[in-house]
Each structure stands twice: as structure tokens, then as C-alpha cells.
Amino acid sequence: MIRYIVRRMLWNLLVLWVITVITFGLMHAVPGGPFDREKPLPPEIKANIEAKYHLDKPVVVQYLYYMRDLLVPRYSPTLPTSLQEDALIRWKIGPGYFLWINLGPSYSSRSRSVNDIIRQNLPVSFELGVYALLVAVGIGIPLGILAALNQNTFLDYFGMSLAIFGVSVPVIVLGPILVSIFGVWLKWLPPTGWGTPQHAIMPSIALGLASSALIARLTRASLLQVIREDYIRTARAKGLAERLVIIRHALRNSLIPVVTVLGPLFAALVTGTFVTETIFGIPGLGRYFVTSITNRDHPVIMGTILIYAIFLVIANLVVDITYAFLDPRIRYT
Amino acid sequence: MATQAMRRGAETLAVPTRRPVGFWEDAFYRLSRNRAAMVGAGIVILLILVAIFAPFIAPYPYDKQVLTDRDKVPAWMVKVFPFMEPYARISDRYLLGADYVGRDLLSRIIYGTRVSLTVAFVGPLISLIVGTTYGLISGYFGGRLDNIMMRLVDVLYAFPGLLFIILLMVFFRQVPQEARSVWDAIRIQMYKIDAAFGGMLFIFVGIGLTAWENMARLARGQVLSVREKEFIEAARAIGAGHLRIMFRHILPNIIGPLIVAETLAIPSYITTEAFLSFIGLGVNPPTPSWGLMISQGAQAIRTYPNQALAPALALAITMFAFNFLGDGLRDALDPRMRGTQ
Numbered sequence: 001m002i003r004y005i006v007r008r009m010l011w012n013l014l015v016l017w018v019i020t021v022i023t024f025g026l027m028h029a030v031p032g033g034p035f036d037r038e039k040p041l042p043p044e045i046k047a048n049i050e051a052k053y054h055l056d057k058p059v060v061v062q063y064l065y066y067m068r069d070l071l072v073p074r075y076s077p078t079l080p081t082s083l084q085e086d087a088l089i090r091w092k093i094g095p096g097y098f099l100w101i102n103l104g105p106s107y108s109s110r111s112r113s114v115n116d117i118i119r120q121n122l123p124v125s126f127e128l129g130v131y132a133l134l135v136a137v138g139i140g141i142p143l144g145i146l147a148a149l150n151q152n153t154f155l156d157y158f159g160m161s162l163a164i165f166g167v168s169v170p171v172i173v174l175g176p177i178l179v180s181i182f183g184v185w186l187k188w189l190p191p192t193g194w195g196t197p198q199h200a201i202m203p204s205i206a207l208g209l210a211s212s213a214l215i216a217r218l219t220r221a222s223l224l225q226v227i228r229e230d231y232i233r234t235a236r237a238k239g240l241a242e243r244l245v246i247i248r249h250a251l252r253n254s255l256i257p258v259v260t261v262l263g264p265l266f267a268a269l270v271t272g273t274f275v276t277e278t279i280f281g282i283p284g285l286g287r288y289f290v291t292s293i294t295n296r297d298h299p300v301i302m303g304t305i306l307i308y309a310i311f312l313v314i315a316n317l318v319v320d321i322t323y324a325f326l327d328p329r330i331r332y333t
Numbered sequence: 334m335a336t337q338a339m340r341r342g343a344e345t346l347a348v349p350t351r352r353p354v355g356f357w358e359d360a361f362y363r364l365s366r367n368r369a370a371m372v373g374a375g376i377v378i379l380l381i382l383v384a385i386f387a388p389f390i391a392p393y394p395y396d397k398q399v400l401t402d403r404d405k406v407p408a409w410m411v412k413v414f415p416f417m418e419p420y421a422r423i424s425d426r427y428l429l430g431a432d433y434v435g436r437d438l439l440s441r442i443i444y445g446t447r448v449s450l451t452v453a454f455v456g457p458l459i460s461l462i463v464g465t466t467y468g469l470i471s472g473y474f475g476g477r478l479d480n481i482m483m484r485l486v487d488v489l490y491a492f493p494g495l496l497f498i499i500l501l502m503v504f505f506r507q508v509p510q511e512a513r514s515v516w517d518a519i520r521i522q523m524y525k526i527d528a529a530f531g532g533m534l535f536i537f538v539g540i541g542l543t544a545w546e547n548m549a550r551l552a553r554g555q556v557l558s559v560r561e562k563e564f565i566e567a568a569r570a571i572g573a574g575h576l577r578i579m580f581r582h583i584l585p586n587i588i589g590p591l592i593v594a595e596t597l598a599i600p601s602y603i604t605t606e607a608f609l610s611f612i613g614l615g616v617n618p619p620t621p622s623w624g625l626m627i628s629q630g631a632q633a634i635r636t637y638p639n640q641a642l643a644p645a646l647a648l649a650i651t652m653f654a655f656n657f658l659g660d661g662l663r664d665a666l667d668p669r670m671r672g673t674q
Contacts, residue, residue: 018488026500030507161369164660168652170604172611172627173645179631180638185414191635275611279631290612293499301500 008320012313019309020302024066027298028059034107034296052084053107066302069102083113103306104299108292114303117288122307124194125277125284128207129270131200135208136215136265141258143212144219149246151224159216166213174206175279192281203280207273211265215258223254256326263319267312363665370661376654384446391440392428396619402427402435410639420636429643433629438640441621442647448610448622449603449651451533452540456602457595459541464548465591469579471549472556483553486546498539498605502614505535531620536606544602551594555587593666596659600652607648623648 033055035046050056054065077096080086083106087099103114112120147159169177182202183191193199226232227250235245277286285304292300364370383390405424411417424431429438471482489497505523512518527534559565560583568582607624609615616622623644630641 015488023500026504030500030504164369164653164656168600168656169649170607170652172604172607172624173649173652176627176631176634176638176641176645177649179634180414180642184416184635184638275608278611278628279634290499290614293503294613 005317005321008317012317015313016306016309020067020306021063023302023305024059024063027296027301028062030296034298036296053105066104066299069104071101073098073100075099083111083116086113086115088115088118103303106292106300107297108295108300114299117300118285118303118307121283121285121288124282125286126270128200128203128276128282128284129266131204132208132211132269133262133266135204136211136269137262138212139209140212140215141219141255143216144258145223145246145251147216148220148223148227156220160220163213163216166209166216170210171206171273171275171279174209175203175276178202178206179279192279194280194282199280203276203282206280207269207276211269214261214265218258218261219254222257223250226250226254229253252326256323259319259322259326263315264312267308267315270311360665364661367661367664369657370665373654373657373659373661376650377658380446380450380651380654383443384450387444387447391437391443393437393440395436395441395444395621397436397440399431399435402431404431404433404633404637404640405435406430406637406639414638417637430637430639432626432640433633436619438626438643441626442623442644445621445623445626445644445647446651448531448533448616448620449606449648452536452602452606453599453651453655455537456540456544456605457599459537460544460548460598461591461595463541464545465552465584465588467545468549468552468554469556469583472553473560473575473579473583475557475560479553483550486549489543490546497543498609499612499614501539501542502535502609505538506614528617532615532617536609536615539609540602540605544598544605547598548591548594552587552591555590556583559583559586589666593659593663596655596662599655599659603648603652603655 033050035041035049035055040046041049047056054062057065074087075093075096075098079090079097080099084104086102086105088101088103089099091098101115103118105113106117109117143159143163147156150156179191179202182188189198189202190196232245232250235249236242240248274286274290276282277284285307288300289304291297292304402424404422405427406417406421407425407427407430408423410430411421411423427437427439429442432438432441467482467486471479505520505527512521523534565578565582568578573582606615606622607627610622610624611628613625613628615624618625626644627641627648630637630639630644634641
């Protein structure tokens with residue numbers, strides 16, 4: 001098990017490294033630099049700014065600079081004052097500060113580094129993502145179980161039609177509908193904004209509903225398969241109450257495919273979707289994905305993509321380890 | 334439906350051996366029994382007709398701006414949303430209202446079917462061709478090549494797909510002023526073609542370059558299950574080449590599940606296009622796309638909810654239709670997969 005985890009982590013590090021290379025390469029293949037304005041800057045000033053951020057160097061050298069800032073930890077007696085020297089991890093150890101993972105300055109913001117952006121906006125996206133996941137699991141799994149236990153009855157058809165309905169309304173559709181009905185028309189909830197629990201209700205539902213439909217279908221299919229297994233018949237034959245058979249024996253194994261999709265789903269929900277955050281006016285990380293690319297804000301592009309990839313990789317690893325706990329037949333070597 | 338069942342019954346009575354029912358005929362029969370799928374198919378056909386005959390159905394051209402008619406709403410809309418009363422400027426010339434530059438929303442929605450439907454049919458085609466070829470080669474040759482090709486897919490899989498599309502879009506949309514190399518010349522030419530199609534070409538390229546990974550994995554798995562069968566050995570024994578075996582013998586045996594998977598993926602292609610247009614990297618204005626309309630409508634959602642609501646509902650209905658049809662098609666082609674993903 002330990003060996004398996006270590007091997008997977010090494011493989012994941014390789015994946016992350018390849019992602020940095022691809023992103024960096026694509027980013028620099030895109031024409032236009034971060035300081036090309038409609039009203040061009042005087043050439044001397046542009047040259048100075050570009051020299052400050054090493055943009056006058058070849059791409060490979062820029063990449064090495066970036067990786068150095070990202071990977072090499074530093075120890076400094078005071079907190080860094082310049083945005084270029086900032087770091088994501090700032091721990092006070094002894095008299096000074098341990099600084100690690102510097103994602104660099106943001107070209108388009110003069111007051112915040114990428115580290116600041118991640119520190120301030122990621123928690124918002126994370127919170128929204130967790131709520132959305134709770135919505136997805138909270139609706140999806142019970143609906144799937146209900147449909148499977150009443151296979152080919154009205155409840156089953158109703159539940160699965162509901163699931164198709166859910167899949168058919170992505171955030172881009174559900175967002176405007178929810179805002180106009182509950183925010184603008186009935187005035188039950190604040191239409192946009194973030195901060196109070198009331199603000200979180202609509203975006204969580206809009207973001208989580210499509211995933212809940214996916215989970216419901218998966219739970220149903222998987223439970224139907226497990227229920228036909230011999231050990232379920234055994235459990236029934238020895239006189240266990242039906243409720244115990246389902247909860248203790250069937251459900252546990254049937255959740256494996258569900259857990260598989262939860263991994264990538266969680267990463268996607270947490271890193272925030274641009275549409276949800278735009279429609280509901282939420283100050284999350286999602287909008288930086290898009291604005292940074294159109295602004296050619298290289299460090300923000302790299303930072304947001306890396307954070308997403310790290311979430312994805314960790315989520316997948318956790319999923320694989322969860323398998324072993326859910327199904328004792330799975331062993332890793 | 335009943336008559337078909339009776340006809341079958343009569344045939345069984347008349348002759349002891351039952352008339353053989355082909356795979357596709359059987360699948361079609363099952364599909365026609367699925368009411369939800371039939372409704373979906375009906376809506377899809379209707380949408381296709383709307384897309385083809387858009388100029389005859391739409392009351393106005395999609396890009397006709399009447400600046401004095403900005404944000405006008407029809408009388409019935411004010412009855413539905415009474416809060417609009419104090420500020421609404423009423424005009425019954427527009428059935429669903431006009432947008433922020435005075436273009437008819439209904440006409441733009443009608444023309445918008447063209448974009449969504451083109452994506453719904455071309456997207457799967459590109460991903461099917463690329464993914465199947467990749468998976469065929471990987472699975473058929475196996476060994477080290479298979480290993481390398483699949484690891485590449487793994488890496489691309491970990492790369493957030495939408496971000497990859499966004500990067501590609503920015504890359505394609507920014508073309509150099511003058512061609513300094515052959516590569517530049519190709520890009521400028523592509524940009525011109527794209528502009529001629531209202532920005533659709535790059536959407537297809539973007540979707541094609543990101544959506545094939547699933548298909549490649551699926552195809553490879555299918556190839557592995559067929560590769561060692563006797564009929565492949567027989568084909569090899571009579572001297573068939575690699576290409577012939579791959580495309581004439583293996584492909585027809587694995588194409589069914591691939592088509593089903595693509596049908597089920599159609600809604601995700603439609604969403605991708607809507608998303609790209611929503612963030613301003615999709616079709617070029619004034620080409621009407623529902624995603625673009627939702628994004629523009631969302632700006633005024635507190636005052637004129639109809640501007641975002643109308644295209645959102647159009648998108649929802651289209652997604653419904655394709656989802657129900659895809660679901661029915663999967664059940665019909667492979668009854669064992671019923672209710673699974």
C-alpha cells in the first residue's frame with residue numbers, strides 16, 4: 001500500500017511537471033505580451049518592465065526562473081515586502097520566516113501577487129465547491145438508491161427523468177433561471193453577491209445539480225448490479241433486516257464507481273467555475289482562469305492551472321486509497 | 334407499434350422459423366418503443382428544420398439593430414414580471430423582447446440553433462475520428478507504443494480541458510500581421526476561414542483537440558477485447574495488412590459502443606460551445622450563439638431577466654432533447670447498459 005502510494009505520487013509529480021511545461025509553452029506561443037497596450041508604452045519603459053520580470057530572456061530561461069521561484073524554499077528574517085519576493089507558504093519558524101512556493105507577481109495587478117490572489121480567492125471557490133459537492137452527493141445518492149430499490153416502478157422512472165433533467169441544465173442555463181425566479185421575481189434570496197449563507201444557496205444548487213444527476217444515475221446502476229450478487233442473497237437468507245442488508249452490505253460496494261467520479265468532480269467544483277462566479281457575482285478564483293489568459297498575465301495563468309492540477313491529482317489519489325477501504329477485495333501492490 | 338408486434342406474431346404462426354430480425358432493425362424497434370427518446374428525436378428534427386429555414390421563420394434579421402428599441406419588452410412579459418412595470422418600455426413588435434442594442438431576441442434564438450446544432454453534429458464527428466484512430470493504433474500494436482500513447486492520454490486527461498480550449502482559442506485568434514514563415518501563413522489562412530464561418534472553425538478545432546481522449550481510451554479497450562479473436566487471426570492468415578485488419582475487421586466490431594458514447598457526449602459539446610461564447614472566446618459577434626446571449630443578458634438580469642432567460646430555456650430544451658435521444662439510443666443498442674453512464 002505504502003509502495004503504491006509513493007509510486008503514484010512520483011507519477012503525479014511527473015504529470016504536474018509536464019503540465020507546467022505544456023502551459024508555459026502554450027502561453028509563450030500565444031502572440032502578444034502582457035505589456036502590449038492599445039496605447040503603446042514608450043519603448044524604454046516597456047524594456048525596463050520586461051527586464052524586471054525577466055521577459056527579455058529566452059523562454060527556457062524564463063521557465064527556469066519560474067521553476068526556481070516555485071520550488072526552492074527560502075528562509076528570511078522578515079516577511080517579504082516586494083510582490084516579486086512573496087510566497088504562498090509563509091510560516092514563522094524561529095526568528096525568521098520559512099517561505100515556499102512563490103507563484104510570482106501578477107502583471108495586471110500592481111497591489112497583489114499571484115500568491116495573494118490564491119490566498120484570498122481560493123477559499124471562496126473552495127467553500128462554494130464544498131457546498132456544491134454536498135448538494136451533488138446529498139441529492140444524488142439518495143435519489144439513486146431510491147430508484148434502484150424501486151426498479152421499474154414509477155419512482156424509478158420519475159427519479160431517472162429527474163436525473164436527465166438535471167444533466168440538461170448546466171450552470172449556464174440554471175444560473176439565469178434561478179436568479180430571475182428566486183432573486184429578481186420572488187425576491188426570496190439575494191440575486192448576486194457573496195458573504196452570508198443566503199448568498200450561497202443558489203450558486204451551490206446551480207453548480208451541484210448537474211453533478212447530482214450524474215451521481216444519481218451512477219448510484220442506481222451500480223446498486224442494481226451489486227444487489228444481484230450472491231453475498232446479498234446470503235445476507236437476506238440469514239434473516240437480516242432489509243434495511244441492514246442494503247446499508248451494510250450492498251451500499252458499501254456499490255459506492256465505488258460513485259467515489260471514482262467524486263475525485264475529478266471535487267477538483268472541478270472547488271477550483272470554481274467561471275460561469276457560476278460570473279452569474280452570481282462571486283469573488284472566487286474562477287474568473288482569473290479566463291481574464292488572466294486574455295490579459296496575457298503569465299504568472300496568474302500558471303498559478304491557477306497549477307492549483308487546479310494539484311487538486312485534481314490529490315483528489316484522484318485519495319479516491320484510489322478510498323477504494324481499498326470500501327472494498328476489501330481491492331489490494332494494491 | 335401494435336401492428337408491428339401483430340405482424341411479428343402472425344409470422345411466427347405462419348412459419349415455424351421466425352423471420353430473422355437484424356441488429357439495427359431490432360435496435361430501431363426498441364428505440365421507437367421509448368416514448369421519451371421519440372419526443373427527444375422529434376424535438377431534434379424540429380430544431381434541424383428551424384436551423385435550416387431560419388431566414389424564413391425569423392421575423393427579423395439576427396443582426397438588425399434598432400437603437401431606439403433598446404431593451405423593449407412585450408406587454409405579456411410585464412404581466413409575468415410585474416416588477417418591470419415602472420421602467421419597462423413596451424413594444425409588441427418583439428415577441429420575446431429586444432436586447433441591449435435593439436435586436437429581436439426571438440430571431441437571434443432562431444438563428445442560434447444553427448451554431449448549437451452544428452456543434453452537436455460536427456463535434457462528435459471530429460472527436461470520433463481522432464479518438465478512434467488513436468485508440469485503434471494504440472490497442473492494435475500494443476506493447477511499448479501502447480504504453481507511451483496511453484501515458485500521453487493520461488497527462489492530457491489531468492490537464493483541465495476547458496483551460497486547454499481557452500489557451501488554444503487565444504492562440505488561434507491572435508494572428509501575426511504578416512506571414513514570416515509557412516506556419517504563420519497557415520495560421521492567417523485558418524483565421525480567414527474561421528472569420529468566414531463566424532468563428533465556428535476554431536470552436537471545432539478546440540473541441541476536437543480536447544474531446545478525443547475519452548474516445549481513445551474506450552476504443553483501445555474495445556480493440557483489446559477483439560484483437561485476439563479467431564477472425565482476426567484468419568484475416569492475418571490470408572495476408573491482410575495492418576491497415577486492412579484495423580479498419581475493415583476490427584473497426585466494424587467496436588464502432589457500436591463508440592457511437593453510443595458520442596451520442597451521450599453531444600450535450601457536453603453544446604455546453605462547451607455555450608461556455609466559450611459566454612466567456613467571449615466562442616463565435617464572433619454578431620453571430621448569434623445562445624451562450625453569448627446568456628452572457629449579455631446576465632449583465633441586465635436584475636432589470637430585464639427575459640434577455641438571459643429566453644436563450645437559457647432554448648439551450649435547456651435542446652439539451653433535453655439530445656439527452657433523452659442519447660439515453661434511448663444507448664438502451665436500444667445495448668439493453669444491458671440500461672441506466673448506466
